[in-house]
Amino acid sequence: MGARLAEGGALNDIELLADAARVAGEIGLSYFGKSPEVWIKGKDSPVSEADIAIDCYLKERLLAVRPDYGWLSEETEDSPARLAARRLFVIDPIDGTRGFLQGTENWTVSLAIVEAGRPTEAVLFGPVVERLYKAEAGCGATCNDRPISPSASDLLSEGEFAIPARVSEHIQNRLCGSMSRARHIHSLAYRIALVADGGLSGTIARPSAQDWDIAAADLILEEAGGALLRLDGEKPLYNQPSTRHDWLLASGPAVRSSLKNALIEAIEEQA
Structure with a gap:
């Protein structure tokens, strides 16, 4: 380009x-x-x-x-x-x-x-x-x-994930501590871009992200071959009356299902 x-x-x-x-x-x-x-x-x-x-x-x-x-x-x-x-x-x-x-x-x-x-x-x-x-x-x-392209690994035990502590704890308990959690990166957009280029295997956005936090990174990840998705599997929509989004998951296709299931389990466990 x-x-x-x-x-x-x-x-x-x-x-x-x-x-x-x-x-x-x-x-x-x-x-x-x-x-x-x-x-x-x-x-x-x-x-x-x-x-x-x-x-x-x-x-x-x-x-x-x-x-x-x-x-x-x-x-x-x-x-x-x-x-x-x-x-x-x-x-x-x-x-x-x-x-x-x-x-x-x-x-x-x-x-x-x-x-x-x-x-x-x-x-x-x-x-x-x-x-x-x-x-x-x-x-x-x-x-x-x-x-750029996202990681091709399909294992939660490989790569690094930038995810909330409670989700990491849930996954590590399930995997006997074999998951690597990345150090905190303040920019959500940059975390998603790192998923797009394989620097991270996945990241999760809490229910507070706004359009401006994610719109650019969303397209970058999608065009790299990954996706930023809601828990129902749909893509987030922008320029709606509310700019706020619910839980979002960013990953390549290989690890998406495993990470999504772990996030849903962690949310339900904390409910």
């Missing part, structure tokens, strides 16, 4: 997202490790001046060239007007803000375009780890322009 131009010489959507993500990453790095100002939104969710700066840049940059697209971002007040848009930008200026503020490397800038409830173009950029993931519906997925 090299740089491609739309009719008239302008960047097409995927390269527009990639170019914007790179600049957004530079903005993030200008604040990284420098104690940016922080506020708390909701109950305990931090937002920093870096989040706001990136959000402002992306909104101005993207809507200037795609004024007919809708807009949904973690750091912009939601508007029901987005529901009428045929195509919609779904943006997380910094996915993994807690990690960003703690100085860890695994934060990302997440950009997607959604149409008819599903992402059609996606870019995820990790400025510190220097990984740029891209995907277009039907065109495959890459990391730094190299094709």
Whole structure:
């Protein structure tokens, strides 16, 4: 997926997202490790001046060239007007803000375009780890322009899984402690992208993920050959009245059934 131009010489959507993500990453790095100002939104969710700066840049940059697209971002007040848009930008200026503020490397800038409830173009950029993931519906997925694919292992006892502690404990009890749980990565989008490139064998999202957390990574994983699915086996839908999602499971096809069954058992055990 090299740089491609739309009719008239302008960047097409995927390269527009990639170019914007790179600049957004530079903005993030200008604040990284420098104690940016922080506020708390909701109950305990931090937002920093870096989040706001990136959000402002992306909104101005993207809507200037795609004024007919809708807009949904973690750091912009939601508007029901987005529901009428045929195509919609779904943006997380910094996915993994807690990690960003703690100085860890695994934060990302997440950009997607959604149409008819599903992402059609996606870019995820990790400025510190220097990984740029891209995907277009039907065109495959890459990391730094190299094709990616998920792990082919069908065993929960192989690979690493980024999953909640209670699910890990349930699986390890069943497997006599033979499952490897990865260290915590604050960015859910990056965890899903690592499943897409085989760096992780699977990950689970709790019932709190929002559209902006997962839309880009969802397409990247799907185009790599894996899937992000609800427990009923269906794909999540985006640009709905509620942006919140229930339990979600990300994996390659080989381990999907085993991981899904273990998650369902763990949920039922805790009920």
